Amino acid sequence: MKIILKNIEKRGYKGDIESYLKNGGYNALKKALKIKPDQILSEIKKSKLVGRGGAAFPTGLKWEFAKNSKEYPKYVVCNADEGEPGTFKDRLILENDPHLLIEAMVICGFTVGAEVGFIYIRGEYFKAYEVLKKAIEEAKIHNLLGKNILGSNFSFKITLYRGAGSYVCGEETALLDSLEGKKGQSRVKPPFPTFVGFKNKPTVLNNVETFANIPEIILNGGEYFSKIGSPNSPGTKLYCLSGDIKKPGVYELPTNVTLKELIEKYGGGCEGKLKAILPGGVSSNFLTDKELNITLDYPGVQQAGSMLGSGAVIVINDTHCMVDLAKRCAEFFDYESCGKCAPCREGTKRAREILTDITQGKGELGDLTLLKELQEVMFDTSRCGLGQTALNAICSAIEKFPAEFKEHISRKKCRLKICPM
Amino acid sequence: MKISTNISGNKSKTEGGEMLLAKCKGELKILLKEYDNKREALLPCLHLIQEKCGYLTEEIILFLAKELNLPPVEVYSVVSFYSMFNLKEKGKFIIRVCVSLPCYLRGSQMILETLKNELNIEVGQTTKDKKFTIEAVSCLGLCDKAPAMMVNKEVYGDLTPQKVKEIIRQYKRGEGR
Numbered sequence: 001m002k003i004i005l006k007n008i009e010k011r012g013y014k015g016d017i018e019s020y021l022k023n024g025g026y027n028a029l030k031k032a033l034k035i036k037p038d039q040i041l042s043e044i045k046k047s048k049l050v051g052r053g054g055a056a057f058p059t060g061l062k063w064e065f066a067k068n069s070k071e072y073p074k075y076v077v078c079n080a081d082e083g084e085p086g087t088f089k090d091r092l093i094l095e096n097d098p099h100l101l102i103e104a105m106v107i108c109g110f111t112v113g114a115e116v117g118f119i120y121i122r123g124e125y126f127k128a129y130e131v132l133k134k135a136i137e138e139a140k141i142h143n144l145l146g147k148n149i150l151g152s153n154f155s156f157k158i159t160l161y162r163g164a165g166s167y168v169c170g171e172e173t174a175l176l177d178s179l180e181g182k183k184g185q186s187r188v189k190p191p192f193p194t195f196v197g198f199k200n201k202p203t204v205l206n207n208v209e210t211f212a213n214i215p216e217i218i219l220n221g222g223e224y225f226s227k228i229g230s231p232n233s234p235g236t237k238l239y240c241l242s243g244d245i246k247k248p249g250v251y252e253l254p255t256n257v258t259l260k261e262l263i264e265k266y267g268g269g270c271e272g273k274l275k276a277i278l279p280g281g282v283s284s285n286f287l288t289d290k291e292l293n294i295t296l297d298y299p300g301v302q303q304a305g306s307m308l309g310s311g312a313v314i315v316i317n318d319t320h321c322m323v324d325l326a327k328r329c330a331e332f333f334d335y336e337s338c339g340k341c342a343p344c345r346e347g348t349k350r351a352r353e354i355l356t357d358i359t360q361g362k363g364e365l366g367d368l369t370l371l372k373e374l375q376e377v378m379f380d381t382s383r384c385g386l387g388q389t390a391l392n393a394i395c396s397a398i399e400k401f402p403a404e405f406k407e408h409i410s411r412k413k414c415r416l417k418i419c420p421m
Numbered sequence: 422m423k424i425s426t427n428i429s430g431n432k433s434k435t436e437g438g439e440m441l442l443a444k445c446k447g448e449l450k451i452l453l454k455e456y457d458n459k460r461e462a463l464l465p466c467l468h469l470i471q472e473k474c475g476y477l478t479e480e481i482i483l484f485l486a487k488e489l490n491l492p493p494v495e496v497y498s499v500v501s502f503y504s505m506f507n508l509k510e511k512g513k514f515i516i517r518v519c520v521s522l523p524c525y526l527r528g529s530q531m532i533l534e535t536l537k538n539e540l541n542i543e544v545g546q547t548t549k550d551k552k553f554t555i556e557a558v559s560c561l562g563l564c565d566k567a568p569a570m571m572v573n574k575e576v577y578g579d580l581t582p583q584k585v586k587e588i589i590r591q592y593k594r595g596e597g598r
Contacts, residue, residue, distance in 0.1 A: 085521035085560035123468075123505045124517070124561055126574040161461075162468055164503035167559050181463035181489075183502040242523035242564035249565045282522050312564075314523055328525055336559060338502075 001228060003236050004212045005252045008096045015131070017138040020099040026144055028215035029103050033152045037111045041067060044111075044214070046222025048234050053079055053170075053207030054280070054309040054385070056233065056298040062204055065194035066112040069202040074114035076105050077179065077198060077205045080121040080128070081163050081170040084281035085332065086312030089238035089250050090208035094121065094128035097212075098135035102158060104211035106149065107218060109156040112204055117158040120175050123165050132160055167336035171384045172205045174338060185340040186384035207310075209238055229254030230297035237311050239296065244271040244317040253296075260292040263315060272317035276400070280309025282329045283389035285396035286322075306396070307389075321418040322401040323408050326394045327355040333390040344387025347378040351391055358405065359419040361412035368398050368405060438478035445473045446484075453488050460489055463499055467506055476507040504558065512547045512554035514592055518570040521560035527567040533557060535582040539589050553592070 007013050007023050020026070032040055045060030066074055078101060082090040093101060105117045121129055136158055139145040147155045161179055168174045169184035176198050178184035197203025213235055217225045226234045232255075239251045239262055246268030253262065259279065263270060276286045279296070285306035287294075294304045301308040316325070330352040337348045354371060357363050375391035382388045398405050407413050412421050449466055456462030463485065470481055477500055486493040500506045516536060520529050533555070537543060540553050547554040563569035566578020570585075577588055 082562050083560060086523045086564050087560070088562040088564050091562045122562075123503075124558075124571065127576075162464065164464060164468065165505035165558070166503050178464065179461065181460035181499070183499055240564065242567060243526045248567070278522070314526070314564075316526060320526060325522065325525075328522060332521060332559060 001236060001254050002252055003216045003228075004093065004100070004209060004238060005250075007100070008092065013096075015096045015098060015135075017099060017135070017142060020097070021142075024219075025099055025215075026103050026142075028218035029106055029144065030150060032107045032110055032218050033150060033154065037067065037113070040107065040111045040218065043217055043222035047213075047217045047225035048222075049210065049213055049217065049225065050233050050298060051207055052209035052213075052237065052310070054084070054283075054307075056308070059206065059210055062194055062206070063108065063112055065192075066114070066202045066204045069195060071195075071202050072113075073116060073201055074112055075198045075201060075203040076108045076112070076114045076117040077175070077193075077203055078105055078117070078119045078211055079170065079172065079175055079205055079207050080119050080125070081175060082125075082208070082310075083122060083167045083170045084283065084310045084312055086242050086278065086281045086314045087240050087310045088242075089240050089311065091125060091128055092238070092250050093208050093212055094125065095131050098128075098132045099139065100212050100215065101132075101208055102135060102139050102145065104214035105158060106145065106156050107214055108204055108206070108211070110154050112202075114204070115155050115157070117156060118161050118179060118198070119158060120161050120163060120169070120179055122163045122169075129160065129162060136160065166338070167332075168338040168384070168386050171386060173384065175205070176203065183338070185338045186386070188383060230256040230295055230300065232299045233297040237296065237308075239266075239311045239313055241267045241313050241315065243315040244319075245269075245315040246271055255295070255297040257296050258292070259287070259294050259296055259313075262296060262313060263292070267315070270315050270317055272319060274315065275318040275320065276316045276322065276397075278306075278312070278314040278316070278393060279304075280307045281312035281314070282332060282393050283307070283385070284309050285392045286400055288400055306392075319416065321414055321416045322397045322404050323355070323359055323414065324418045326397045327352070327359050329393045330355045330391075333386065337386060337390070341381075341383040341387065343378050343381040344383070344390065347374050347382070347387060348390050350374060351394060355394065358408050359414070359421075361408070361419075361421040363409040365406070365409055367409065368402075371395060371398065438480035441470075441474040441478055442480045442484055445470050448473070449484075449488075458488055458490070460491065463489060463491075463496065464503075467500060467503075471506060475513075476510050504556075510547070510551065513552050514572050515554045515556060516570060516572050517556050517558045517561065519559070519561045519563065519568065520557045521564075523560070523564035524567040524569060529568040531582055532568045532570065532580050532585055535585045536589070539586055553589075 049059045050056040163169050166184045169178045173187035174184040193203045236252050242248045251266045291304045334348040334352040337344045339345045354367050375395045379388050482496045486496045544557045568580045569578040
């Protein structure tokens with residue numbers, strides 16, 4: 001069952017407009033332009049598609065809010081600022097099937113009544129930027145972008161906008177600030193971007209993978225889509241397997257796949273002995289081999305006490321020290337915190353300091369409680385997801401591997417001799 | 422870098438700053454016009470300068486501030502916020518080594534050590550001949566090819582210390598991709 005990679009996995013598929021058209025590309029747009037926006041919206045809602053960027057917000061609802069708004073102009077923004085460590089699925093779409101994204105964005109614009117779209121692509125994706133630039137030009141030539149698309153009275157343009165190396169810009173409100181030429185710092189929510197977005201106008205902001213599902217829903221109907229995979233969050237998902245895994249890569253699978261199947265059947269198993277798994281990048285909680293049977297849909301992973309996020313499944317074997325990895329995560333968030341709100345700015349810094357001390361044999365047992373308290377405060381008071389989830393991996397490592405932490409603190413010993421004691 | 426708040430006042434100029442600005446002024450004007458001299462033009466302008474000149478100087482910041490009707494400090498704060506914009510001259514080849522978790526698990530530390538030894542500099546530094554700069558960066562989305570790095574726009578994956586040495590030697594000989 002392939003929806004997003006159906007073209008990419010075809011032999012000889014090049015991703016240019018000719019290949020895309022030959023494989024039925026832009027048929028969804030043609031169909032969409034003939035039916036009413038209300039009807040498109042009802043199909044998207046019926047599909048039960050939820051955002052694939054991490055937050056899993058119902059896409060249909062998002063589009064409906066923007067559509068119903070009386071404020072103009074409205075905007076469509078694609079979040080292509082893929083930055084969650086362990087995520088590399090959007091790159092695959094952007095570099096190999098850019099028209100899939102363009103088609104979906106035009107459909108979105110038509111549905112909500114927007115005539116301007118932006119693709120915010122991360123600065124380091126040089127190749128994807130060039131590919132998209134070319135694809136946009138191709139689409140313009142074929143009258144799939146620009147004025148009076150395919151003879152209709154609907155016009156839509158897409159501007160490519162490059163980020164410049166900032167993880168937090170993947171957060172939707174920080175992305176909007178960056179798109180406005182400011183520092184990428186998150187805004188207070190609510191109001192949400194669907195009401196007050198780019199330049200304070202209604203803005204639909206979706207992840208690349210979310211958009212990539214739209215043409216299929218238009219062509220085959222929302223009900224068809226809702227029957228694929230897990231009924232709780234239907235469709236397929238691009239799972240990015242990385243770390244100590246035999247066959248790393250992006251796997252498109254129905255959302256009812258289990259973690260065990262993904263790792264063993266598709267990923268060829270863990271390299272070495274499995275110790276821990278991060279199912280949704282470094283913002284998620286660690287899972288262990290006890291949780292291998294969970295379903296990889298949004299509610300399934302949440303029930304196991306973690307989150308699916310963008311689908312970055314990082315596999316870790318027993319040659320790694322969990323205290324050291326926790327410190328790594330803390331360093332990452334300390335570096336990437338935008339500095340706007342105090343809980344995140346200070347919290348990530350303190351977490352890094354505490355964990356560095358522990359890895360150097362200078363920790364105290366009270367530090368572990370302190371980190372837990374810090375996580376609670378940061379979750380309650382940080383402005384955006386970065387601060388709210390920054391200590392997830394760290395605290396879950398403490399919870400699931402307490403002996404390792406206690407050994408570092410009380411006996412000043414790293415059994416794997418990784419930490420510099 | 423010194424930033425003067427008085428655009429027309431006396432200030433110490435960055436060496437060659439005027440020259441760098443002159444190099445891209447024409448293209449900048451076109452880009453600014455595309456964006457109607459609105460603030461959204463800032464990042465595209467910075468990218469353009471970075472691409473053409475390698476780094477951003479005080480003159481450039483003052484020029485953009487004037488064109489976009491922003492206080493220079495505001496432009497400076499944007500420049501310094503994003504890790505891809507440089508306020509100092511960097512090497513001809515910027516080596517970005519991913520140090521995020523998936524690459525770390527696969528040995529990114531060893532890649533960094535090899536680079537440091539091979540080039541005789543620390544992370545964040547530039548070689549004396551201004552050829553190479555090493556940067557440790559967050560996830561580059563190359564986790565299936567971990568450990569990975571980029572040299573300017575080129576991507577290198579499944580690295581080993583040996584491979585890294587070869588890549589660097591190729592660049593030293595001027596045969597880099």
